Amino acid sequence: MYKRQSFSYGEEAGVPCLEQGHRGYSYLYDNKLLVCYDMNMRATRTIRIQLKPTPEQATLLQQTMQEYTDCFNDVCHLADTEKISNGLELHRLTYASMRATAHLPSQLICAARVKATEAIKSVIARRKKQLKKYQQLQKQGKAQKPLRLAKTPQSPLCAIRYDARSFRFERNSRLVSLVHVQQPGQTRNRATIAVKVPPYYEQYLTAQWQQESADLIYRNGMFWLHLIVSCALSQTEPSGAAIGVDLGINRLAVTSQPRFFGGKRIKETNNRYFRLRRSLQGKGTKSAKRHLKKLAGRLKRFQRDANHALSKQLVSSCQPGDILVMENLTDIHERTKGRRTQRRAMSNWSFAELQSSIAYKAAYRGSHVEFVNARYSSQACSRCGHIAKRNRVSQSEFSCKHCGYKANADVNAAYNLATRAKSVSSGLSVKQPLVSVLRV
Numbered sequence: 397m398y399k400r401q402s403f404s405y406g407e408e409a410g411v412p413c414l415e416q417g418h419r420g421y422s423y424l425y426d427n428k429l430l431v432c433y434d435m436n437m438r439a440t441r442t443i444r445i446q447l448k449p450t451p452e453q454a455t456l457l458q459q460t461m462q463e464y465t466d467c468f469n470d471v472c473h474l475a476d477t478e479k480i481s482n483g484l485e486l487h488r489l490t491y492a493s494m495r496a497t498a499h500l501p502s503q504l505i506c507a508a509r510v511k512a513t514e515a516i517k518s519v520i521a522r523r524k525k526q527l528k529k530y531q532q533l534q535k536q537g538k539a540q541k542p543l544r545l546a547k548t549p550q551s552p553l554c555a556i557r558y559d560a561r562s563f564r565f566e567r568n569s570r571l572v573s574l575v576h577v578q579q580p581g582q583t584r585n586r587a588t589i590a591v592k593v594p595p596y597y598e599q600y601l602t603a604q605w606q607q608e609s610a611d612l613i614y615r616n617g618m619f620w621l622h623l624i625v626s627c628a629l630s631q632t633e634p635s636g637a638a639i640g641v642d643l644g645i646n647r648l649a650v651t652s653q654p655r656f657f658g659g660k661r662i663k664e665t666n667n668r669y670f671r672l673r674r675s676l677q678g679k680g681t682k683s684a685k686r687h688l689k690k691l692a693g694r695l696k697r698f699q700r701d702a703n704h705a706l707s708k709q710l711v712s713s714c715q716p717g718d719i720l721v722m723e724n725l726t727d728i729h730e731r732t733k734g735r736r737t738q739r740r741a742m743s744n745w746s747f748a749e750l751q752s753s754i755a756y757k758a759a760y761r762g763s764h765v766e767f768v769n770a771r772y773s774s775q776a777c778s779r780c781g782h783i784a785k786r787n788r789v790s791q792s793e794f795s796c797k798h799c800g801y802k803a804n805a806d807v808n809a810a811y812n813l814a815t816r817a818k819s820v821s822s823g824l825s826v827k828q829p830l831v832s833v834l835r836v
């Protein structure tokens with residue numbers, strides 16, 4: 397579910413992974429349940445700090461980046477022409493000659509080779525996919541253009557990935573030390589550079605946060621260091637409460653407590669983008685296409701912001717130690733087959749992103765997360781278990797045909813999810829939903 401945000405060669409990632417774990421979650425699948433936290437889980441943050449090098453230091457850094465890029469490009473070229481993607485093999489073939497010609501310290505030569513190996517591997521994977529797709533098109537007789545495979549990775553200027561040995565950030569003095577090119581006759585290959593740290597990042601520069609690695613980036617005449625720090629997540633004893641979280645088209649998230657998250661405004665903005673997109677798609681002109689591209693980016697950012705805000709609210713409404721129970725998302729699109737307008741309303745929403753955001757923030761706060769099968773969770777009565785399509789009177793209303801239990805449909809679904817948690821069946825309680833229970 398979680399995809400690591402990697403830097404593509406020559407440029408930095410557009411958005412630092414502020415909220416995502418580099419080590420990720422380990423999801424353990426068994427038929428109906430997938431558990432998302434691993435016991436050694438760490439939270440990671442990317443801190444962007446601007447370097448303030450002296451002119452001499454700037455020259456050194458520039459030269460270092462250039463030589464690093466040359467190494468990267470050379471290894472990529474060799475790997476692609478000789479069809480080698482094995483890191484050790486590439487090291488054996490390139491290290492000695494690069495050490496002799498380049499002025500780079502050995503750590504950086506190795507780092508450039510590792511980066512090149514990763515790039516070449518991803519290009520090989522992409523080409524495989526392209527070929528497969530092309531062959532499929534050929535079978536269907538739809539292949540019109542000749543096959544164009546991904547090119548050898550080459551970069552005008554690579555970001556340098558420093559590891560814990562090749563960089564150091566001094567918390568007290570606010571200085572960064574980086575290895576750089578070594579000129580003949582010089583003994584030092586480390587520069588100690590002043591940095592500017594935005595106040596917001598101070599919280600991540602404490603002893604609690606361990607410095608993992610750093611990317612050196614040059615952009616618009618400035619050097620930036622994207623520092624990756626990590627911190628062990630606190631282990632909280634389960635509080636004994638399971639809270640179901642139902643994701644859906646009516647409200648983005650509803651908990652069994654019950655609390656409602658993501659209302660009209662999100663839906664309206666989303667629909668406005670949707671309508672705009674549809675009208676642009678109909679046009680097909682060059683300018684419409686340009687607008688569409690812009691719109692896609694804007695929509696994605698809007699959804700990401702909304703998901704972050706919403707997951708933050710949701711998680712902070714729970715206690716550390718609570719168990720959040722969410723549905724296994726593979727079947728959400730099946731479940732949201734509502735009326736046409738409703739289906740459109742949120743079908744383009746990135747629920748997977750919302751869910752991983754909730755899971756991540758929950759884990760960070762010491763809450764546990766469980767995923768369960770959501771089958772019939774919207775049709776089943778959370779009091780007597782009776783399953784019937786007619787139980788769901790409307791989009792928002794649930795009324796059991798067997799026992800007469802009435803509730804908000806999403807709250808009922810959230811409650812069903814909570815009771816399906818494995819930890820609940822092994823003895824933990826579920827907080828009763830505070831909805832009116834009417835007997836008929």
Ligand SMILES: [Zn+2]
Pocket residue numbers: 777778779780781782796797798799800801
């Ligand atoms: Zn019932």
